Amino acid sequence: MQSRRFRCVLLLLLSLGIQSCLGFDQDDYIKALETLTYPNASWSPDDLGQWPSALDQQLLIEHRPELYVDADSCGPMDFYKQYTSQLRGSAEGFSGPVDREVLKRFERDQSFRLELPEPPDCIQSSKPPLYAYSWSETLDMGQRKIPIKILKYNLTFYKSGLPAEQRFWQKLSALLGDSDNWHYLDIHGGMFYILGPKNQLMALVLAQHNHFRTYVVGVDIDKEQAKTICFARRSNEPYLCKESQALHPVAPTMLHMRWVVSGDDRPWLGAWDLVPGIQSAQRVTYDLAFLRHKDPLITSWQNLGPNLKILGVIPSFFRDAPPGMAVYNSPSLKDVINTAQYFYFDGSNDAIFETHESQAKDFFQMDVTEVLNHNGRRFRQALRKAGHID
Numbered sequence: 001m002q003s004r005r006f007r008c009v010l011l012l013l014l015s016l017g018i019q020s021c022l023g024f025d026q027d028d029y030i031k032a033l034e035t036l037t038y039p040n041a042s043w044s045p046d047d048l049g050q051w052p053s054a055l056d057q058q059l060l061i062e063h064r065p066e067l068y069v070d071a072d073s074c075g076p077m078d079f080y081k082q083y084t085s086q087l088r089g090s091a092e093g094f095s096g097p098v099d100r101e102v103l104k105r106f107e108r109d110q111s112f113r114l115e116l117p118e119p120p121d122c123i124q125s126s127k128p129p130l131y132a133y134s135w136s137e138t139l140d141m142g143q144r145k146i147p148i149k150i151l152k153y154n155l156t157f158y159k160s161g162l163p164a165e166q167r168f169w170q171k172l173s174a175l176l177g178d179s180d181n182w183h184y185l186d187i188h189g190g191m192f193y194i195l196g197p198k199n200q201l202m203a204l205v206l207a208q209h210n211h212f213r214t215y216v217v218g219v220d221i222d223k224e225q226a227k228t229i230c231f232a233r234r235s236n237e238p239y240l241c242k243e244s245q246a247l248h249p250v251a252p253t254m255l256h257m258r259w260v261v262s263g264d265d266r267p268w269l270g271a272w273d274l275v276p277g278i279q280s281a282q283r284v285t286y287d288l289a290f291l292r293h294k295d296p297l298i299t300s301w302q303n304l305g306p307n308l309k310i311l312g313v314i315p316s317f318f319r320d321a322p323p324g325m326a327v328y329n330s331p332s333l334k335d336v337i338n339t340a341q342y343f344y345f346d347g348s349n350d351a352i353f354e355t356h357e358s359q360a361k362d363f364f365q366m367d368v369t370e371v372l373n374h375n376g377r378r379f380r381q382a383l384r385k386a387g388h389i390d
Contacts, residue, residue: 031364033301051292056149065228067230068228068229068230074122076128087116089114089115109302122159127285128286129288135149136150137149146196148195148197152192157186160182164233165271183321185304186235187325194340203216205336205343206238208273210254214339214344217388219382225241230275243279244279245276246275247272249270249272250272257357261347296324303321332366338376
């Protein structure tokens with residue numbers, strides 16, 4: 001009895017300690033959300049933004065990827081038809097069922113809460129939507145600026161689990177919550193395709209576990225590899241497909257990129273995603289679904305699902321449902337072209353990993369200059385080598 005009580009107290013202190021480390025200034029938080037989405041001054045509950053242009057829709061169709069998921073996992077779902085229809089929302093002056101309009105109305109209301117009265121074990125679709133939207137950015141070459149196009153694709157999953165392969169003591173997380181359903185809703189495992197001035201595919205950025213991986217087409221991967229994506233078992237993070245299953249180092253934050261990139265210097269919470277190979281994975285038959293740029297699935301500041309708790313009683317950032325798909329990165333790296341350059345690490349360069357670790361501790365105000373300059377040069381050299389830019 002005494003040892004059990006000690007274990008429970010230890011876990012309680014651990015979870016509270018993690019929570020205290022995540023303290024932040026509310027004004028900084030709002031500024032970050034405005035940077036990643038758009039300012040409050042131009043927000044309206046009736047404004048869902050513009051559709052992708054006819055040209056962008058054609059590009060999104062042309063470059064859409066081939067997707068595979070773990071055959072035994074809870075597969076992707078239809079966010080609006082299958083998921084929100086089961087939610088109930090509450091805020092001052094409102095209590096009732098939820099749809100796109102309700103999510104938009106309350107996406108910046110700090111009092112808004114979502115509940116799932118009768119949570120099913122799994123919500124999945126035999127033909128889910130692959131949500132897609134696009135925008136333009138600029139690659140700064142110093143003497144000139146090159147226009148580029150960003151195509152973004154996301155599947156949505158009902159639940160998000162912890163990495164499938166962990167060290168033995170990490171598996172004790174099962175005492176704190178369900179490892180298969182660590183939090184509701186997985187929507188941030190995104191695929192960013194970067195197109196050059198002639199709409200040629202130049203690079204791919206994969207968003208995983210709050211960190212990113214960048215691949216230059218023609219140097220790191222070919223075009224077919226860039227468009228063949230497999231999702232990890234349980235965590236639903238996107239990876240380049242291989243013929244057979246593979247393990248990939250992962251970390252819960254972007255601090256430990258040396259481990260993520262090279263598999264060296266494993267951090268305390270470092271683990272491995274288990275990614276099925278094409279031979280055993282299930283191919284996703286999907287409908288391409290274009291999103292307007294201010295759809296709440298993209299821009300919501302509020303969590304888009306119920307928040308779970310440690311041991312069922314302790315609130316935890318790590319068990320909260322996620323906000324919208326645009327709230328996925330540090331404001332210092334808001335532009336995807338900068339994210340692509342920043343995370344183009346050389347796995348053998350210890351010094352740049354050390355610089356990153358020392359300067360990436362403040363998520364809201366990261367000092368990205370040194371790493372962005374160094375890795376950006378490497379990224380642009382790879383683009384030149386592949387013939388994408390002069």
